[in-house]
Ligand SMILES: Nc1nc2c(c(=O)[nH]1)N[C@H]1C(S)=C(S)[C@@H](COP(=O)(O)OP(=O)(O)OC[C@H]3O[C@@H](n4cnc5c(N)ncnc54)[C@H](O)[C@@H]3O)O[C@H]1N2
């Protein structure tokens with residue numbers, strides 16, 4: 001059995017190559033740019049009025065002659081001589097011959113005359129060409145995570161597709177004869193299936209969009225066939241349950257028959273001891289223990305950082321910080337532990353109900369505290385490593 005540190009290192013050394021794809025702006029939310037994006041245009045592309053008012057060819061009087069009107073979107077050809085003005089609206093193109101825009105509140109109109117209440121300086125209320133960005137300048141750099149503002153910015157430059165790191169397609173294969181879908185009657189010996197929706201939600205939190213779910217009963221041939229199909233259809237496969245040593249745990253044997261190369265099987269940790277990680281071609285397969293809290297812990301510690309690395313996130317492997325224990329902790333364990341806990345500014349409180357079958361305290365936890373194996377006491381205020389979740 002290997003240690004948590006060894007398992008994490010093995011995974012880190014076997015991360016598949018990041019793949020790049022060119023995708024539509026409508027699909028890029030939460031993706032990371034794999035190439036710099038240069039602006040194809042000046043923004044704004046023309047001298048733009050920042051106010052509703054009058055574009056002026058300035059001269060040494062406060063009275064101007066109004067000779068026309070330019071609305072937003074108009075392609076005008078108006079030539080202003082000194083002392084002339086045109087009505088103009090926010091976003092409209094200012095004529096080359098105009099050198100300032102006076103907002104409507106600072107002027108009065110009498111017939112065709114415009115009388116300014118004060119003088120105006122050159123360039124007032126005119127957004128120059130390329131004020132935000134010039135043609136061929138770098139709009140966004142490789143490594144930028146695309147949020148709403150970034151997507152709006154790119155759309156404003158007329159960009160419709162960008163090159164990003166491909167988000168892998170992830171399969172979730174649920175095993176277990178005892179499982180019943182919520183909404184059905186629970187007969188004796190059965191339990192409600194909860195790992196699929198839990199893992200699906202955790203994947204969605206990280207920005208994974210392409211998720212396929214599969215179910216199989218505890219039967220060797222069916223398990224093998226389902227795993228083979230799910231590997232074929234996904235980049236990463238998460239199998240839930242059936243990975244321990246019972247007579248009806250067929251996952252390990254099926255993976256062997258399918259020639260999935262073992263990176264590790266069994267980690268000296270609690271929960272999640274029977275965790276399996278393997279690879280086949282450029283694909284990764286995780287067999288997560290069926291106990292719900294074990295499954296989710298293994299997902300957060302092993303799968304999520306890997307996904308973030310594939311997405312192009314550079315901080316994916318540095319989630320650990322230290323907090324002070326609010327209470328003494330007595331450790332007596334041959335396995336390292338990930339304990340559900342709640343942290344505040346600089347303190348952390350370990351939750352009750354740590355059993356790997358229990359999600360009740362996980363539901364309100366915001367971190368996992370890592371406690372190395374051994375027989376020792378941690379006094380109140382001792383610092384412990386936490387993985388925020
Ligand atoms: N003789 C041994 N028995 C077990 C060992 C061991 O070392 N020797 N390890 C134990 C540990 S630790 C764990 S963790 C579990 C993991 O077992 P499996 O991965 O084979 O998981 P299952 O047996 O299929 O299920 C365990 C538990 O979780 C429930 N479960 C499973 N899938 C779901 C689901 N989708 N939704 C909700 N609950 C689920 C299942 O009913 C079981 O109660 O093995 C120990 N045994």
Ligand code: MOO
Pocket residue numbers: 269270271272273274289291294356357
């Ligand atoms: O490793 Mo298991 O998750 O302890 O119950």
